[in-house]
Amino acid sequence: MCEAEKKDLYAVLGAGPSDSVQQLRHRYQQLALQYHPDRLRGECSSEAESGAKKFLEVDAAWRILSDEATRRRYDLQRRDECAYTYCCRCGGAFSVSEEEVEEETQKRQQDEDAEGTGDGRHRGVVVCCDTCSLSVDVTWSLHRMTPTSKRHK
Known part of the structure; x- marks a missing residue:
C-alpha cells in the first residue's frame, strides 16, 4: 500500500466518516481555496511548494470521498485494517x-x-x-x- 493510501482521507479534509457529501464538499472547497497554487504564487518557493503538495493531497482525498462507490470501498478498507x-x-x-x-x-x-x-x-x-x-x-x-x-x- 502506498503512503497516500495509508493517510486518513477524512483527516486530510478535516472531516469525519459520518460527515455528509455536502459537508465534505464544503471542507474541500475551503481547503482548495486556501492551498490552491494560483493563490500561493507570491509566497516563497518552499511555502508555495508545501501548499501545492497540500492542495494535491486535499484534491486526491476529495476525489475518493466525493464518489459514493469509491468512498464505500475506502471505508470498507479502513474497517478491514482494524481487528x-x-x-x-x-x-x-x-x-x-x-x-x-x-x-x-x-x-x-x-x-x-x-x-x-x-x-x-x-x-x-x-x-x-x-x-x-x-x-x-x-x-x-x-x-x-x-x-x-x-x-x-
Whole structure:
C-alpha cells in the first residue's frame, strides 16, 4: 500500500466518516481555496511548494470521498485494517488493530513477568472515537484475547 493510501482521507479534509457529501464538499472547497497554487504564487518557493503538495493531497482525498462507490470501498478498507471496531453514538468508530492488541499484550506480559504478579488482571488501552471526543477503555485478559470495552466521558 502506498503512503497516500495509508493517510486518513477524512483527516486530510478535516472531516469525519459520518460527515455528509455536502459537508465534505464544503471542507474541500475551503481547503482548495486556501492551498490552491494560483493563490500561493507570491509566497516563497518552499511555502508555495508545501501548499501545492497540500492542495494535491486535499484534491486526491476529495476525489475518493466525493464518489459514493469509491468512498464505500475506502471505508470498507479502513474497517478491514482494524481487528476490533465499535460504533460510537456519533456515527464514528473506535478501532483497535490486532497489532496494537498484540503489542500491548506483550508489553504488559513482560511487565507482569518482571513484577512477578501473574494475576491475569485485565489489561487494555484507551481508544478515542475517530470523529468525536468520546473515548473507551478497551480491556482484555492477558490470558484470553477477547477485547471488551467500557465507556469514558
